[in-house]
Amino acid sequence: MRRAIEAPEHDVRADRDSQFQAFMGGATQRLYRVAYLLSGDAGEAEELTQHTLVRTYTAWDRLDGGDPYAYARRILVNLHSDWWRRRRKRERPVPEVPERTAPGSDPADAVLDRTSLARAIQHLSRRERAVIVCRFYLDMTEQQTAAELGVALGTVKSACSRALRKLRVDPDLSPLAHHQEAQ
Template structure:
């Protein structure tokens, strides 16, 4: 049992950390989120390992993030543009990543989860509904609202994507 869980953690942790970062917007919180979800998964590993353990961990991460968010309810103050620092990489990819992260932080936690799972993790609407424990209709609604909000707060993402697709 311990060996199969260890193998799962070794192989899937990088992908889970990327997803957690997109949910939290912070590397340390993302690591804590993955660690907490994996600890909860380990307690139920015998039951989970034969099914879809990654979906179980993702669902645990999502629920834990919502729980943390409800407890914190910190008001974030977003700068209109990232502050300039000498040690920041000024490449196009970094700018795009910063813009996307700032835009994702302006979504509700559920909208952010749907957008991340649908478009970053490339899950189907049914899979997202299963992970989040809601209906496919709710996934569609949150996805639609989230994309509309992203287009409103960061129109340069839409323009940048259109430019990339014509190249």
């Protein structure tokens, strides 16, 4: 008699786990890319992704019919904000200074270089970086970005404007700066 009672509970848990595994298989890389763009560090991006998946799993039963990727993305952005508040942009030592461009290379290649863009995004404030990632990497509207970050629409617009202004003059993205270095 007892086995009959346990079997449905086990089936529900197995079904829940298989649903989460299917979600995780499709969302892990996407979440990692967002985490990397937010943090600029591969190790921190992995940590953020893992913590996001753990929190999403614990809330899986409450997501009835909702979009689990949107929920996970929101967790990811909030976790990054929490970690950023604790760490407060410390300098990180590196074994050697990376080269910006090879001599004689086309300056347009440096502008398109993902590494240059990732470095430039790290010069933005936490809020500006989150807005840029949501608006242009995740292709969200201003309204969706405001809802995702829990801020007013005007805040999204002003943060986006400031961030784009900073990116336009960032030396990592400036073709003129790369051209002058090559000479």
